[in-house]
Amino acid sequence: MIYLLITTLFSQTPIDFADHLYATGDFQRAALEYERIGFMLETDTPLASYALLRAGESLLRQGERERASQIYSAGLGKFKDDEHRYTYGLIRSSFPEGKYIQVDTLAANLEGTELNRQGTVYRSFALAFAGDTAGAVQHFASLQETLPGNAALRLIRTPPRHRSPFFIATLSTVLPGAGQAYCGRWGDAWQSFSVTALMTGAGVYYLAFSQDSTSANTVKGIVFTSLGGLFWLGNIYGAVNAALDYNEYEERKRTEQLYNLMKQFDLDVEIKRP
Amino acid sequence: MKRILLVLLVISTISLVARPANPLSVGADLTLGFYQRLISPLQGGHICNFSPTCSNFSRQSFSLYGPFWGTLMTFDRLERCNPGAWRLVDLYYSGVENERIADPPRNHHLPSRLRSSKGKTDTASVNTLVEDVSE
Numbered sequence: 001m002i003y004l005l006i007t008t009l010f011s012q013t014p015i016d017f018a019d020h021l022y023a024t025g026d027f028q029r030a031a032l033e034y035e036r037i038g039f040m041l042e043t044d045t046p047l048a049s050y051a052l053l054r055a056g057e058s059l060l061r062q063g064e065r066e067r068a069s070q071i072y073s074a075g076l077g078k079f080k081d082d083e084h085r086y087t088y089g090l091i092r093s094s095f096p097e098g099k100y101i102q103v104d105t106l107a108a109n110l111e112g113t114e115l116n117r118q119g120t121v122y123r124s125f126a127l128a129f130a131g132d133t134a135g136a137v138q139h140f141a142s143l144q145e146t147l148p149g150n151a152a153l154r155l156i157r158t159p160p161r162h163r164s165p166f167f168i169a170t171l172s173t174v175l176p177g178a179g180q181a182y183c184g185r186w187g188d189a190w191q192s193f194s195v196t197a198l199m200t201g202a203g204v205y206y207l208a209f210s211q212d213s214t215s216a217n218t219v220k221g222i223v224f225t226s227l228g229g230l231f232w233l234g235n236i237y238g239a240v241n242a243a244l245d246y247n248e249y250e251e252r253k254r255t256e257q258l259y260n261l262m263k264q265f266d267l268d269v270e271i272k273r274p
Numbered sequence: 275m276k277r278i279l280l281v282l283l284v285i286s287t288i289s290l291v292a293r294p295a296n297p298l299s300v301g302a303d304l305t306l307g308f309y310q311r312l313i314s315p316l317q318g319g320h321i322c323n324f325s326p327t328c329s330n331f332s333r334q335s336f337s338l339y340g341p342f343w344g345t346l347m348t349f350d351r352l353e354r355c356n357p358g359a360w361r362l363v364d365l366y367y368s369g370v371e372n373e374r375i376a377d378p379p380r381n382h383h384l385p386s387r388l389r390s391s392k393g394k395t396d397t398a399s400v401n402t403l404v405e406d407v408s409e
Binding site for chain 1: 345346347348349350351352353354355356357358359361362365366382383
């Protein structure tokens with residue numbers, strides 16, 4: 001009733017006001033207005049659908065993914081004509097939450113619709129982040145005519161450069177610091193080698209080669225050899241840590257590269273007012 | 275007064291019995307305390323590259339993970355404390371703190387029974403990346 005009264009009395013409608021808020025970037029208030037209008041109309045009119053889609057979009061832009069997801073889910077059962085748009089909204093709200101399997105399932109419903117390409121992009125990256133390399137390659141293949149799609153496909157096909165902690169530990173066991181050097185930690189490698197060699201060397205000297213074999217020299221020998229042994233053990237522990245750090249860094253770098261490629265796709269969908 | 279002292283004595287005895295400290299960890303803590311009070315000041319300030327400093331790192335490692343892992347972590351840290359570590363700040367360490375490289379013991383890999391992988395995949399930065407994409 002109030003809506004009709006306002007519509008009749010003023011040329012500016014509440015939806016105009018909501019559009020104004022959205023256009024000026026006040027997504028918080030825009031979301032409230034759109035939501036109110038969307039539920040107030042309570043019919044399956046295109047305008048109500050438009051309001052709900054804009055409400056979801058405003059909430060997504062504010063980072064309120066859970067609420068956006070609720071709105072898209074409500075709209076999905078209500079507006080049959082815009083089903084694919086609500087599905088896409090659900091995909092966009094689920095992806096940052098790490099619900100990659102859900103994204104994959106939802107994106108399958110977008111095949112053959114106008115949002116097929118966007119759905120495929122989300123699906124490909126979701127599978128890549130979920131660790132399903134074969135699935136990701138299959139979907140990235142359909143995007144390979146685009147520059148980021150081709151780059152993502154190449155990245156996914158290249159296995160990550162990992163260092164085996166066992167191999168690195170073996171290297172450092174044989175030659176202190178070798179494992180750290182293999183992981184690119186040259187400073188740690190040099191210090192591990194020199195300090196272990198110095199302590200062990202001093203210990204061996206006092207125990208075996210010293211001219212003066214007094215008890216004081218024996219004690220010195222034992223102390224230095226023990227310290228050498230402890231530095232050697234610490235060096236092996238450090239080598240394993242270096243390998244694990246290296247692997248984590250490589251994974252992080254790969255993830256960042258994938259996200260950067262994803263950002264290069266145009267994933268925005270225009271919501272036109274009916 | 276005597277009653278209060280008696281209660282305090284009973285409480286402290288119970289707490290000691292309930293959580294007995296490892297004698298090796300206590301020994302290491304005393305040695306490191308001695309080093310920090312008497313030897314470290316002689317070297318002048320700010321000679322360690324890391325935060326917490328090597329001696330504090332060692333004390334924390336011993337108290338958190340016991341004498342075995344505490345010893346390994348201490349000797350590993352002594353081998354890592356070199357100027358070359360600054361080159362690795364952005365790659366492997368969690369930033370700079372008070373003009374030193376932040377490297378607390380909890381950031382190190384240990385068997386899962388002690389703690390899970392330190393998970394250096396920086397969750398906060400990954401979330402930022404995701405939000406960049408979705409908005």
